[in-house]
Amino acid sequence: MNKPYIGITGIENSNQLERILTIYSQKGDIPHLLMVGEIVSYKTLIDVKDKPIVLMKNETRCIFEELKKQDSENVLLAWHYFTKPLGEVRPELKEKTRRVVEKSLSQQISELFENIYGEYERTQPPFQIGVQINVSWPEPREVNQIKIGHSKLKTILQVSDFTSLEDRIRNYNVDYILIDTSRGEGLEFDINEAIKVHNIISKNNPATIGFAGGFSPKNVRERVGSIKRSLDTKDFCIDAQGRLRTGKYLDMDKAERYLKEAIEAFKF
Numbered sequence: 211m212n213k214p215y216i217g218i219t220g221i222e223n224s225n226q227l228e229r230i231l232t233i234y235s236q237k238g239d240i241p242h243l244l245m246v247g248e249i250v251s252y253k254t255l256i257d258v259k260d261k262p263i264v265l266m267k268n269e270t271r272c273i274f275e276e277l278k279k280q281d282s283e284n285v286l287l288a289w290h291y292f293t294k295p296l297g298e299v300r301p302e303l304k305e306k307t308r309r310v311v312e313k314s315l316s317q318q319i320s321e322l323f324e325n326i327y328g329e330y331e332r333t334q335p336p337f338q339i340g341v342q343i344n345v346s347w348p349e350p351r352e353v354n355q356i357k358i359g360h361s362k363l364k365t366i367l368q369v370s371d372f373t374s375l376e377d378r379i380r381n382y383n384v385d386y387i388l389i390d391t392s393r394g395e396g397l398e399f400d401i402n403e404a405i406k407v408h409n410i411i412s413k414n415n416p417a418t419i420g421f422a423g424g425f426s427p428k429n430v431r432e433r434v435g436s437i438k439r440s441l442d443t444k445d446f447c448i449d450a451q452g453r454l455r456t457g458k459y460l461d462m463d464k465a466e467r468y469l470k471e472a473i474e475a476f477k478f
Contacts, residue, residue: 211418212417213241214241214445215243215245215286215386215448216472216473217244217247217420217448219449220454220455221248221273222269222459223273224275224276226460227276227277227280228280229465229466230466238473241445242447244285244469245288245340248288248289249265250290251264251292251293252294252299255322270326271326273287282335283337285336289339294311296311315343315345316353319356322341327339331362338364340363340366340386341364341365342366345368353367353383364386366385366388366420367386367387369387369389369407375407375411376410379410380414385417387418388421388422389408389411389420401437419447420449427464430448431472431475433448444476450468
């Protein structure tokens with residue numbers, strides 16, 4: 211079983227990374243990794259930055275290089291990747307995007323990690339790297355294919371559509387499965403619904419399971435406590451994004467308070 215993590219998604223630069231690592235380094239005895247999530251998409255691969263929180267390749271490289279300099283043990287740096295079919299791309303971007311989105315998902319991931327993955331394997335830094343697939347029920351073969359040639363890459367499958375869950379989830383060979391009952395909207399999730407989903411997944415897939423949807427500095431301690439009591443374990447992940455922002459940007463004061471509260475919630 212992969213170690214569970216406490217996640218902060220939406221990091222934008224190496225300065226934010228350094229501040230988050232400083233808080234985590236003071237955590238004391240807690241069995242959770244720190245997952246630092248970078249938001250990337252098919253636009254990353256064509257170098258079109260029309261949303262400030264979606265990073266370009268050079269920005270992900272800077273964060274990767276900074277993490278190599280830090281005390282980065284027990285850290286998972288994850289690229290949260292979103293793509294879409296060509297027919298759903300904005301008309302003005304279709305020609306530039308075609309060469310990317312018409313490739314398979316595994317090929318897109320390979321392009322995302324080109325140079326970085328090879329360097330990671332050669333240098334073997336103490337932290338882990340991974341990719342979260344933010345696509346609704348991607349082809350299992352394509353997700354499983356990511357591990358071929360990228361054996362050290364941790365894979366995270368985000369699940370927000372629970373239709374035919376029991377049959378579908380069996381087909382994925384991933385390290386983590388993240389339950390997002392808010393359907394990616396950052397709304398507060400229904401804990402009872404999330405626990406039911408967790409129980410179906412755990413019976414049909416050996417991946418480490420996590421929860422996302424509306425976690426904030428104000429509610430994370432209470433919500434982690436509720437999940438721990440329902441599952442009778444603290445071996446699960448959490449991830450926060452939307453409620454750590456002010457406007458379009460990651461708010462570091464919120465992120466730091468959330469991380470401190472989350473760490474305390476998992477200690478007991």
